[in-house]
Amino acid sequence: MAITDLTAMPLLKNITIDPANDAVVIDGVSKIFKKPRPLWGRSRKKAQENKQKREVRAVDNVSLTVKHREIVGILGANGSGKSTLIRMLSTLLIPDEGSVRIFGYDVVKDEYTVQRLINRVSVEASFFKKLSPMENLLYAARLYNMNGAEARKRIREILMRLGIKPDRIDAPLENMSRGMQQKVAIARAFLTSPILLLLDEPTTGLDPRSKIDVQNFVNELRDVHDATILITTHDMDEAEALCDRVAIIDKGRIVASGETEALKRTVTNLHGKTELVSMNEVFMHYTAAHLITEEDVERYGSWEKAFEAYEAEREEDEEENN
């Protein structure tokens, strides 16, 4: 099933886009969050000491370029800065250092133009849960300048394409499973046919079949409608299946980037192995996750479970230090 041609979208009228230019240019971007000061004052010495502890560099001097029609994955653990980066691209956060340009438009200075070019799927499916998928998506469609009749038709098309049954389209979202709600969130982003789609762990919580549905849809959006896609994920298989290139982010910094095959070859050579390593191993090599030992994998039953335990431990340590 084809989706309406992107260039026909009224939202994109009067915006000049040169497809020869890079879709996304992130240049030395940093985002620093400050934790609130304690209510009662402390000594000057301690205050200075605590200043650095109160600052968290969620994104630290990141530079990345995404070409038009490229699908680029950002891989990172929880708290590595992926979502903060996506929020800055979505005009929801203002960078403290550096700049982000989308098709030549600055996300801060040209906020309104950028908003017409993008859409985003976040990891949590945020909706008015008492309203139906149709009511939620109709609201979103009108915000993006679609008329009611056209929107209703497209909403049904996209939802059914994503496997939502017709009788669920007008029923409250609160009665749907998390996976189904996430599909509706994905439909909301596809509905407006953005030329840059930002997907922040879009398939978390979806069953394998649904993951493939979404991946096919993402590919179609690029192939048929010239969209550029930036996706964050933990799922290495998904990254391999979807992405032309990936960037691995750890503690707010990009520690490696390139095509998945090239990264695998590099790590294989670094480890002196003959058989090509997996993306999990690549991820472990470039991030703090390399601290996970074979004993941990044995103890927790799988690498993923050992990684989750490691992340939980790291988050606990961070909280204690703060």
Place this chain on the structure above:
Amino acid sequence: MSSMIHQARASYAFFERNWNLTKRYWAWEVVWLFYNVVNALSITFIAQATPDLKPAQVNYMILYLLIGTSVWTYLSVTFDGVTDVINVERWEGTIEHTFMAPISRLTHMIGSCWYAIVHGLLFTALQLIVVVFFFHLDLSHANYLTVVCMLLLGSISFIGFGIATSVLPLLYTEKGMQMSLIVRAVILLVSGVYYPVTVLPGWMQPLSWLSPATYVLNGLRFGLLSGKELWSPEIWGNIWPLLITSAVSIPVGMGIFRMAERYAKRTGRLKRNG
């Protein structure tokens, strides 16, 4: 032209969304209506219980308190509707999606506010019908044109206060909603909702000049109790301060909101969990 159609569609999106939410939360509406009717009745019965009043004075007192309680309901529902621009979105977690939509903040506010006004008017009308039925009031002197004009003018100036107050839930995820109640409480205290502002201590009376509710209540009481016409000096004396508060409070409210939005985007406060 295309941009205007877009902004009109977006404005309607908020109206339609809020109407859909009202329909889905219909039980809450019934509970609030019941609560407000009972509240209005219990306040209005104070007039009947006041000793040594002639029947005409009782009627005057009932109307005086009824106007107070009805206007307060109307302004509260409208004020809540405006501050809910942020509250509801915080509650549901949709705030980031609305803030990254390609619409102006003015469109966002207009869309939410015109629903708040319509909702407030319908809600108060229902409450009034029930209470008036209870007390068999003599409204033969009332000037309804004055009443409608004062209510609409009051709504506009109240919207500015609502927009400025909605920055509280924008900046303070957990406590902002409760903090916005403080603004409402102060307006209730100083605006002469249930008593003339002349009974307030001298230092407090200037605050009543800043509250649009003071002028709405004065105008409505002149219109309903004395049948004063829209162009009478008593009504004009309350219209021009309302026009000034409207002209000042809406741009100031929008300005405060824009500053708060920028601050929220700098500090990451738009994120769902604060």
